[in-house]
Amino acid sequence: MLSAVDSPETPLETRELRYFVAVAEELHFGRAAERLGMAQPPLSRAIQQLERRLGVCLLERDRRGVRLTGAGEVLLQEGRAALDAAAAAVRRTRRAGGADSPGGPRDRLVLAVKAAASHELLRKLLDAYAVEPGSAEVEVLLCGMCEQEELLRDGRADVALMHTPWNSLAGFDSETLMTEGQVALLPAGHPLAARETLSLAEVRDVPDLPLARWPTHGTYAPGPGPEIHNQTQLAQLIALGRTVAVVPDSARSWLWAEHAAVPLTDAPPVVTHIAWPAHSRSLALACLVRTATRL
Amino acid sequence: MLSAVDSPETPLETRELRYFVAVAEELHFGRAAERLGMAQPPLSRAIQQLERRLGVCLLERDRRGVRLTGAGEVLLQEGRAALDAAAAAVRRTRRAGGADSPGGPRDRLVLAVKAAASHELLRKLLDAYAVEPGSAEVEVLLCGMCEQEELLRDGRADVALMHTPWNSLAGFDSETLMTEGQVALLPAGHPLAARETLSLAEVRDVPDLPLARWPTHGTYAPGPGPEIHNQTQLAQLIALGRTVAVVPDSARSWLWAEHAAVPLTDAPPVVTHIAWPAHSRSLALACLVRTATRL
C-alpha cells in the first residue's frame, strides 16, 4: 500500500529470479528453500516482495501446495533465460580472462555434441579444423539428447552440433551441415526386417515390438515401450527382440549382426546443424563454422 | 581437456552487471557513478569485488581514464544481453499479469516497426490479422532504424518487422515476408535521373551529390553526405538537390514530384522478415506470424 507504483525501472536482481525459479520448479516453498540452502520464511517473504514489486500475482497459494499463474509461467520461462544469460556472462568472461588478447577473445572452444551422435562427422570436422590456420583447441563436451541448447545458452559450451527435429535452433545462429533419412531399427529375425521400406505407422503398430522412448528434456513421453538411456542399452534391447526404434541413417555405422535397418518412407529427415550463440564474435568460432560448412 | 575449477558458482547479481556495463560504456568511474545515481567510491569498490569474484581483470586503470581488457569486452557484451533478458522478464511478466488466463498468456501484442518502413505491408498485415479468430489487440510501436532488436530483446516489444541487411536476425525466430530491390533516389532534374539503371559505384561517386548517411545503432558512419534523421528530412534534402540516397523499392510510394527513382543493378536486396523472441509461446503471436506469412 505504501509504494504502490514503485515500478519505474526496478531491474530485478538475479537472486530474486533464482528464488522464484526454484519455487516455480518445486511448487513447494520448503523444498525450494532447501534447494537454495536457506530457510523457508525468508523465501516466502522474498517471493511476496517480488510479487509486490512486479505488481503481479505469480503463484496461487492453495493451502495444499502451490500453482503457477499465467504470469508465473511467463516469469519462469523468462527468468530461466535471464539466469542462463547471467551464468553465460560469468563463464565466458572467465574463459576470456585466461589468455588476454584484446582482438579475438578465447583461443579455446567447447563443442557440445550428443554422445550418441555420428562419430564420422565429428571426426572429419575436428581433423579438418585442426589444420586450419585460425584454429583453436577444441574441447568436446559429450552430452545427452537435448542438453546442447542449455549448454550453449548458459555458456558452458561455445558451439554445438544439433539435430533437428530433436533440438530447437531457436535463439541461435546456425548453419546446416547435412541431411539424412531415418530407418527403423529392429531385430534381424523379425518379419518386418525383410521389408524393403516401412512407414512410421507400421513401425508404431507392431504389437510385439513397442516403440522405444527417448527422453526429451529429461522426461519421457508416456507409452508402452522401454525408456532408453543410452545407445548401448537400445542396441541390447533391440537385439533381444524387445523393442524397435526409429533412428537416423548414420546409426547404421554401429549396427550389430542381430540388428536390421529398414528405411522409413515417411519419417521426417534428420538435419545436422552447427549452432552457436547469436552475436558470437570469436575468430576461432567463425573458422570452425567455415570449416564445418566446407567439409 | 578437463574444465578448470569454476569457483563455487556465484551467480552474479544484476546490480553488479549494471555497474560494470555503466563503467565499461563510460570508461570513467565518475561519470558512470553519476549515471547510476550513486557516488564514485562504492562503484570502484563494487567493480573491484566483481573482478575478484570472477578472478579476471576487466579494466585497465591507467591514471588517465580506463580501458577494457579482452575479458571486459566479453563481459560488456554478455552483460548487456543478460540485463536485457532480466528487463524482458519483468516487462513480459507484468504484461502477462494483467489479464490472467492460464492457457495462453497476454492478449495484446506489441509490434515494433521502423517508422520509415513500408506502410502497405503493415496495413495489409494488421487488416488481415484483425479478422483472424485467435487475434489479439496489436499495439504498433514505431521506432528508429535499428531499434527493433533491442526492443525485442528487452521485452518492450513482442514481435517486429525487420529488414535485412540492416537488422540482424541473430537470436530471434523469424519468417521471411518479402524481398525487394533497391533504387537510387535523386533529384528529378539530375542528369543521372534519366538513366534506366545505375550501379552502386556510380551513385557513390557523384561529385555534387554526396550519399546520405543513415544512423546505424545510433551512430553515423563517417562520410561527406548529410546525416539523415527521418524520411521527411531525406525527402526534402533530395528535392533540394543536396543528396542522393539508396532505398528499397517500396519507398516509391512516398516519392515527391521533385524526386526520381532509378533501379540499382548491384544493390543487395532488402528482405522483410517478421521476427520474435525465440521460444515465444503465445497463441496470439503464432497467429500473427501465420497471418503474415500467408499474405
Next chain:
DNA sequence: CCCTGTCATACCCGGCGGGTATCACCGCGT
C-alpha cells in the same frame, strides 16, 4: 480431534551496500 504439513507472520541480528572524507598519483599549466 489432534496431528501433520503447508505457507505466512513476527522479531532479531549481522553483513554489506552506499555515503563522506581523504589519499595517492599523474599530467599539465604557468
Next chain:
DNA sequence: ACGCGGTGATACCCGCCGGGTATGACAGGG
C-alpha cells in the same frame, strides 16, 4: 619546479535489508 585539477583507490561509518529462529493460521487425514 611546483602547485593544481582530475583521476581512481582507501578508510571509516551507518542504515537497510536479507536471512535465521520461533511461532501462527489453516487445511486435510487418521
